[in-house]
Amino acid sequence: MRRRMRGVAVLAIALTGTLSLVGCAKDTGGNNASGTGGKGCQLAPKPPAAPAATSSSNAGPKVDASTLRIGLAYDIGGRGDASFNDAAAAGLDQAIAQLGVKKENTKELTASPSESEDAKQSRLRQLAGEGYNPVVTIGFAYADALAAVAPQFPNTRFAIVDGSASAPNVTPLGFAEQEGSFLAGVIAAYKSRSCVVGFVGGVNVPLIQKFQAGFEQGAKTAAPGIKVISQYISTAGDNTGFQDPTRGNVIAKGEISSGADVIYHAAGASGKGVFDAAKESGVKAIGVDSDQYNQPTVAQDKDVIISSALKRVDLAVFDYIRAVAANDLGSLPKVFDLKVDGVGYATSGGKIDDIRDVLEGYKAEIVQGRITVKDKLTG
Known part of the structure; x- marks a missing residue:
C-alpha cells in the first residue's frame, strides 16, 4: 500500500529520529583544495597510481539480432x-x-x-x-x-x-553496486568542505543497502574522520520511495541542515527531489545508475551534479540481447563489476577531473583485490 506522510513537518520530525550517523569524528582541517568554503576533510594518503590502461575489447564476432522480438x-x-x-x-x-x-x-x-x-x-x-x-x-x-x-x-x-x-x-x-558506490564515497570525501556527506536511499532493502555500504566505506577510506548521514525514503515493502521526489527533497534538506554538503542518492526518480534540494541549498550532488548530468529530466540541476555512480544496466541489457542472438548465454559475466566496467563513475561536466588519478587508483586497488568493498551494512 502506498504510504504517505502528511506534510513536510511530519516527515521532518520523523527524520530526526531515524538519521543514521556514521563516523562522527570531528573535522580535522585537511588538505582538500576542491569546493568552496570550509577546510574539507583530512584525507588519507592517495592510493598508488593505476597501471596504464590496455585495450580489452570484447566485441567478438558480428551478431545479427534482427529476428528477435x-x-x-x-x-x-x-x-x-x-x-x-x-x-x-x-x-x-x-x-x-x-x-x-x-x-x-x-x-x-x-x-x-x-x-x-x-x-x-x-x-x-x-x-x-x-x-x-x-x-x-x-x-x-x-x-x-x-x-x-x-x-x-x-x-x-x-x-x-x-x-x-x-x-x-x-x-x-547482477551488479557490484557497492564498488561503484565506493568511488562515489571517495568523490564525496574529496569534494566536501564541511567533512559531512549524505546518502539518500529509495527503499530500505538489501539491494539499496549495498549502495549505502559502499558509499560509506569509500568516504571513510578516503577521509577517516568524515561524517556520513544516511536516510531512506520508504521502508521495505513500500516501493514508492523510488518515485517520490517530494519526500526525497525533504530528506535531502534534512541532511543538508545537519551539515552535509555533498549528497549521494540511490533513489530512482526520487533523486530529482534530491537534486532540487542540493541546487536550492548550494551544495553538491552525486547521481546514480545513469550519467545523470546528461539526463534531460534533471537538466535544470546539472550544475550541482558532480558525478554519478554508474550502474551499467545498459551494458547488461545489451550484452544479454547480444548473447541471446548468438545463442551464447555462457559469455555473460557472473556479476557486472569494476573488472568488466559494469559499474563505475561519470565524468561529465569536468567537475571531478582534478581527482581522476585518485579515483583510478582506488579502482585499481579494488580490481586487483587489495580493497574488498562490503556489500552489507555492519554495526
Missing part, C-alpha cells in the same frame, strides 16, 4: 526516470542501433506504484504470450512474478536485473 518490463518510473529504467532503455536502444533489432519488434511495459503481484505476472504473461523472446525484467520487484511465470513459458528466455528466479530459462543480471 524483445519485451522489456520496467520497474515503476519506466523509461524517463533519468536513472535505473533509463539505463535499461539505453541498452535496448543500443541493440536497435548496433545489432539490427527492429524497433517494431520491441515492446516496453511499465509497473505501477503499489501494484499487486498479479499485475506483474499479467505483464510478463502478456509479453511472453505475444511472442516476445527474450523478455527482460528490470528490478528485483519482478522476482516472485518471474518465478511463477517463467515455468509456464519454457521456450521463452527471460532475464532479471537485480534478482533471480529458480527456472532454467531465467538469466540473472
Whole structure:
C-alpha cells in the first residue's frame, strides 16, 4: 500500500529520529583544495597510481539480432526516470542501433506504484504470450512474478536485473553496486568542505543497502574522520520511495541542515527531489545508475551534479540481447563489476577531473583485490 506522510513537518520530525550517523569524528582541517568554503576533510594518503590502461575489447564476432522480438518490463518510473529504467532503455536502444533489432519488434511495459503481484505476472504473461523472446525484467520487484511465470513459458528466455528466479530459462543480471558506490564515497570525501556527506536511499532493502555500504566505506577510506548521514525514503515493502521526489527533497534538506554538503542518492526518480534540494541549498550532488548530468529530466540541476555512480544496466541489457542472438548465454559475466566496467563513475561536466588519478587508483586497488568493498551494512 502506498504510504504517505502528511506534510513536510511530519516527515521532518520523523527524520530526526531515524538519521543514521556514521563516523562522527570531528573535522580535522585537511588538505582538500576542491569546493568552496570550509577546510574539507583530512584525507588519507592517495592510493598508488593505476597501471596504464590496455585495450580489452570484447566485441567478438558480428551478431545479427534482427529476428528477435524483445519485451522489456520496467520497474515503476519506466523509461524517463533519468536513472535505473533509463539505463535499461539505453541498452535496448543500443541493440536497435548496433545489432539490427527492429524497433517494431520491441515492446516496453511499465509497473505501477503499489501494484499487486498479479499485475506483474499479467505483464510478463502478456509479453511472453505475444511472442516476445527474450523478455527482460528490470528490478528485483519482478522476482516472485518471474518465478511463477517463467515455468509456464519454457521456450521463452527471460532475464532479471537485480534478482533471480529458480527456472532454467531465467538469466540473472547482477551488479557490484557497492564498488561503484565506493568511488562515489571517495568523490564525496574529496569534494566536501564541511567533512559531512549524505546518502539518500529509495527503499530500505538489501539491494539499496549495498549502495549505502559502499558509499560509506569509500568516504571513510578516503577521509577517516568524515561524517556520513544516511536516510531512506520508504521502508521495505513500500516501493514508492523510488518515485517520490517530494519526500526525497525533504530528506535531502534534512541532511543538508545537519551539515552535509555533498549528497549521494540511490533513489530512482526520487533523486530529482534530491537534486532540487542540493541546487536550492548550494551544495553538491552525486547521481546514480545513469550519467545523470546528461539526463534531460534533471537538466535544470546539472550544475550541482558532480558525478554519478554508474550502474551499467545498459551494458547488461545489451550484452544479454547480444548473447541471446548468438545463442551464447555462457559469455555473460557472473556479476557486472569494476573488472568488466559494469559499474563505475561519470565524468561529465569536468567537475571531478582534478581527482581522476585518485579515483583510478582506488579502482585499481579494488580490481586487483587489495580493497574488498562490503556489500552489507555492519554495526
